[in-house]
Amino acid sequence: QKEVEQNSGPLSVPEGAIASLNCTYSDRGSQSFFWYRQYSGKSPELIMFIYSNGDKEDGRFTAQLNKASQYVSLLIRDSQPSDSATYLCAVGGSQGNLIFGKGTKLSVKP
């Protein structure tokens, strides 16, 4: 059974700080990794995807992938109250599906 694990949180950070969200996965053969953001009462929306080891930056967001250690992380720089949401890590399956973690709830305090 392929699994994706996340700390459920809540993770609380002050406004302007760096928020670090982590995710581990069980399938060593996984090749694609995604971060989704879900506001309360809304549907998940894609923030970033990463396929290669290392860092990928997009604005205030940086995704980091380490396949040897089987973890992927999301850094949010200069955190804003509007970043408060649940962040879902997803790993690509073998047939085009995604396996989601249960999400980490982030709270950014003004």
Added chain:
Amino acid sequence: DAGVIQSPRHEVTEMGQEVTLRCKPISGHNSLFWYRQTMMRGLELLIYFNNNVPIDDSGMPEDRFSAKMPNASFSTLKIQPSEPRDSAVYFCASSPASLETQYFGPGTRLLVL
């Protein structure tokens, strides 16, 4: 462009009744996914289709659940008979060919009394 469309957005029904949820994927996307989300279990994949063909329905909880995709622009998820434990938010998502990025619809909030 219109995103994934789901209907109804909210459904309240009584135990034992049939419930039908509907989804229209993004035009041109060839994969469609049905998820269920609860606080306890998170986001669970129920079934997904590639080119209208069911690929994996191992996530469907039991025989009370069924899903169809008669054409590339429409899918249904049916629960018959419904039970209180089916109460959840049901999401439909679609993705384009050769890409795993999924785009989610707004969801259907189902409450079974």
